[in-house]
Amino acid sequence: MSAVDCPVRDVLDRIGDKWSTLILGTLAAGPHRFSAVQRTVPDISKRMLTQTFRDLERDGLVARTVFPTKPPSVEYRLTPLGQTILEPLDVLVRWADRSQADIEAARQAFDTAS
């Protein structure tokens, strides 16, 4: 399809997926270990956490560091590139907060009208 090679599509897919933004938001506060993120985002499964981390790492937004302790621990943190996405994300979040009431009102109007 025509959108396959669109760079915006990649970003939208990542932003829009269920967990990426929550993880990025968590890491925005500083580096976290695997299990720390899992505690902060309680509903995510190990499987999806691993997979989302890998996607974020592959895109260069998150860096992964293994500490050869026993048992091993792994730390994830935002890369410089990852830091830069926080601002566009924040713009979106602020829009959502600002528009929340309007959207809710529109929905109720739409639902009662139908």
Place this chain on the structure above:
Amino acid sequence: MSAVDCPVRDVLDRIGDKWSTLILGTLAAGPHRFSAVQRTVPDISKRMLTQTFRDLERDGLVARTVFPTKPPSVEYRLTPLGQTILEPLDVLVRWADRSQADIEAARQAFDTAS
């Protein structure tokens, strides 16, 4: 789950879905008829176009006007609220464009390293 009542989640889901942003982008240039949007976004099916329009309308981002011509024609246009989402969207698009090369490089590095 804990994120169900999060207003940001609603927005992210809409932004992240396959067609909404393309439609919003089309309507940003002005009102369009159903088939006009379908021509601009070639890969979308009638089914998904209708459904996405309804979602956008329900959230108050898009307004739908039926002209009782024969055969009937329907026009879609951004609402004032819909206009306001263009800017956050644009911030995201500009980030995507700016970071495209970095992301691509990170992916290639990641893929060859594995």
Place this chain on the structure above:
DNA sequence: CTGCATCCCCACGGATACTG
């Protein structure tokens, strides 16, 4: 503690055909 593999279900979305 971290992460991979397997199984499995169900919602998303495409194709097609039909109505006003």
Place this chain on the structure above:
DNA sequence: CAGTATCCGTGGGGATGCAG
């Protein structure tokens, strides 16, 4: 032209168990 209804395949993602 615009929208609806039905069918159906694919894959996202949850649960669980095993490995390093």
